[in-house]
Amino acid sequence: MKPQDFDVYKNMLYAKSGYVITIDKAYLLESRLAPVIKKHGIANMDLLTMKMRSNPPTALVDDIVDAMTTNETMFFRDQKPFDKFRDVIVPGIIKAKGPNCTIRIWSAACSSGQEPYTLGIMMKENALKWAGVKFEIIATDLSREILDQAKAGKYSQFEVQRGMPIMMLVKYFTQTGETWTIKDDIKNMVQFRQFNLLDPMEQFGTFDVIFCRNVLIYFDQQTKGKILEKMAKRVHKHGYLLMGGAETVLGITQAFKPLEGERGVYIPA
Template sequence: MNSLEFDYLKQALYDRSGLVVTPEKKYLIESRLMPIARRHGMDNVGKLVEQIRKTRDEAGLAQIVEAMTTNETLFFRDGWPFERLRTSLLPEIMSMATASRRIRIWSAACSSGQEPYSLAMTIAEMGPRLAGWEVEIVSTDISDAMLARAQAGRYSVFEVSRGLPEAMLQKYFVPEKDGWRVKDSLRKMVSFRSYNLLEDPVSSGMGQFDIVFCRNVLIYFDEATRRRVFASLAKTMRPWGYLCLGGAETVVGISDAFRVLAGERGLFGLAR
């Protein structure tokens, strides 16, 4: 790619997904976009980008955004968010939502579905303590391909070996020829929809949530985009809501819509 092609691609990715790419990431761009270039009969990424730039091909840009989106995930990633959900977050929310007896959890940037299914397993394991409560897990991602995978609930032997306890595998999955499939009883606890974190959640009809998981995605955004996303997330949260970020992510110095919780890392309350 020449500088014109790179600058165009950089701006297009930023405008459509908030993703920031630098010249040092050219190797990543080349490796992820070369398969698309070949499908279009081109022998290099520069030609692909130049054609899309000249023709203003939105479908082609959508393919590029999807290819550049990082989809690294695993079951029960980091462990602590799911433990906090079980031991403190859900009990506290239940004490605040006794009138509706309804809890809504948003798994944003859910990738291939390991996070929302981990949330569903955590909730299912609580059993009688949630009797009479409606718990809804809404999962979103910008990638239609990842959403299709998540909805199918099918995972390879390698994928279920990453973070998923054997007891959970046997209880909530059924074996298939090339891997495992999430049982229908668990899949019914999770809904999936396409959503770009740069959208306005109110006009998009996301509704209100008690807990928002938005983990390990904002590290790919610049500060201005993080500020914009935090403001949007705050709009969707009930007064007692919690925001769960990745362990290396924070709202400090970026958003005053959330408050730091003493002794917690990656977990924030809605400002009161």
């Protein structure tokens, strides 16, 4: 792909989502846009680029943004953040708010739903211990298509195998052939909404926990800072922010600081 063609997508993607792609990811652009080309009946990549240079229809632009910003996920991804949620974060919030509190959680880039459903399963598994606590899970993603998938709660054999312990698979899923569907009692615990992290966040109110893992890596430093500062205003004083293992707030914002001894967990500064 020619650099000037690549820039058409790079600039559009940055303007619409804040995502930054570099020329070394041109191969990703071509492979991820192949289904979009097919869906819109466009003969090839060059013709798609031509369309993008003129006045592309909104549906086409949305599909390109969807295709480029959809990220891989899995149930109980990295495990440790969920252990910390159970052993450090929820006890910390209960200590601050009392045993009969409501804990509001935001899964800020939920993709196909594995993260919020993992949280729902954890709440069921710890229901006795957290008997008085009411949980609210808001899960957002930029992609409408991936949110539809998340809401359906249907996963392939390959997807459930990547992270879901077998006892929980049997307990919380139903099976139809090679498709595994999360049961309604878990599904009903999660509210899914389409949301762009670049937009104002006031509509969501305030959270006790924000999961924002492995998503800010796609933004430039300035955008990361803006998003984190907006999040800091949406998290309670006693609240927590969880980021991916390779991510940090250090050098980006002073609105959060690391929670000592708990890698990947941040608290308002």
